[in-house]
Amino acid sequence: MSATTPHIDVRDLTMAYGTNVVMRELNFQVSRGEIFVIMGGSGCGKSTLLRHMIGLLQPASGEIFYNGKTFTKATAAEHQRMLRTFGVLYQSGALWSSLTLAENIATPLEEFTDLKRNEIADIVSYKLSLVGLGGFEEYYPSEISGGMKKRAALARAMALDPEILFFDEPSAGLDPITSRRLDELILEISRSMNTTVVLVTHELPSLLGIGDNSIFLDVTTKRQGPIGNPSFLKDHSTNPNVRKFLNRGESPSPTTQATPGP
Numbered sequence: 001m002s003a004t005t006p007h008i009d010v011r012d013l014t015m016a017y018g019t020n021v022v023m024r025e026l027n028f029q030v031s032r033g034e035i036f037v038i039m040g041g042s043g044c045g046k047s048t049l050l051r052h053m054i055g056l057l058q059p060a061s062g063e064i065f066y067n068g069k070t071f072t073k074a075t076a077a078e079h080q081r082m083l084r085t086f087g088v089l090y091q092s093g094a095l096w097s098s099l100t101l102a103e104n105i106a107t108p109l110e111e112f113t114d115l116k117r118n119e120i121a122d123i124v125s126y127k128l129s130l131v132g133l134g135g136f137e138e139y140y141p142s143e144i145s146g147g148m149k150k151r152a153a154l155a156r157a158m159a160l161d162p163e164i165l166f167f168d169e170p171s172a173g174l175d176p177i178t179s180r181r182l183d184e185l186i187l188e189i190s191r192s193m194n195t196t197v198v199l200v201t202h203e204l205p206s207l208l209g210i211g212d213n214s215i216f217l218d219v220t221t222k223r224q225g226p227i228g229n230p231s232f233l234k235d236h237s238t239n240p241n242v243r244k245f246l247n248r249g250e251s252p253s254p255t256t257q258a259t260p261g262p
């Protein structure tokens with residue numbers, strides 16, 4: 001792996017459910033430490049793409065590489081090893097309701113490491129403090145707010161020190177202020193730990209606020225639209241569909257600029 005090898009490399013990925021093609025021939029790369037947003041209108045295939053990237057769905061064709069190694073065609077053992085480098089936070093942020101927060105976060109550590117009880121307890125407390133929940137170890141999910149549940153789920157996703165964090169609509173069901181705090185936390189974690197983040201969202205404040213780079217899935221063509229910094233695309237993209245999406249349905253003319261953009 002050279003210094004220029006992308007952390008994630010998606011090549012010619014076509015996704016389908018049976019004969020129903022969702023997106024054709026996606027090609028994009030994600031650099032290490034970047035916050036990469038998958039965006040597009042409802043039903044364009046954002047969650048489907050995320051599920052391909054974490055191995056829950058197999059491509060109709062094409063391949064996904066991590067650190068230059070194939071994920072799609074990896075051996076079972078290699079596939080498992082790669083999965084261990086991923087942390088995933090689903091829309092529901094599902095925590096086990098019968099377990100305390102500490103037990104929730106300890107579970108992946110008990111399952112996948114040989115760490116001793118006291119070492120696990122230390123890691124659990126550290127991860128909870130990272131997400132602002134230090135002292136809440138013995139609380140049950142039903143005893144905390146929606147925003148706190150998302151943060152606890154984030155602590156669990158980070159339990160095994162993932163290289164990549166995948167988020168599927170993390171702000172779903174949160175009020176704007178709580179949602180913004182979650183964005184700030186995602187940004188802080190990504191920057192301080194150099195964790196690559198892949199974020200599915202259609203929340204404009206979120207994707208414009210923290211996205212370093214993005215891909216627009218165009219439901220009208222079933223192909224990818226522009227790739228680039230979302231704030232840049234909002235004002236400068238020559239693609240009317242992405243400008244419309246990023247400007248809440250309006251499609252203002254692109255702002256002229258010195259160099260040609262995506």
Ligand SMILES: Nc1ncnc2c1ncn2[C@@H]1O[C@H](COP(=O)(O)OP(=O)(O)OP(=O)(O)O)[C@@H](O)[C@H]1O
Binds near residue numbers: 042043048202
């Ligand atoms: N399990 C499934 N079986 C068959 N078709 C599916 C399945 N899941 C999703 N689809 C279809 O695939 C397309 C893409 O769905 P997907 O959920 O990936 O879109 P999305 O961009 O994440 O949507 P949203 O923003 O509304 O969550 C849709 O037409 C959807 O109906």
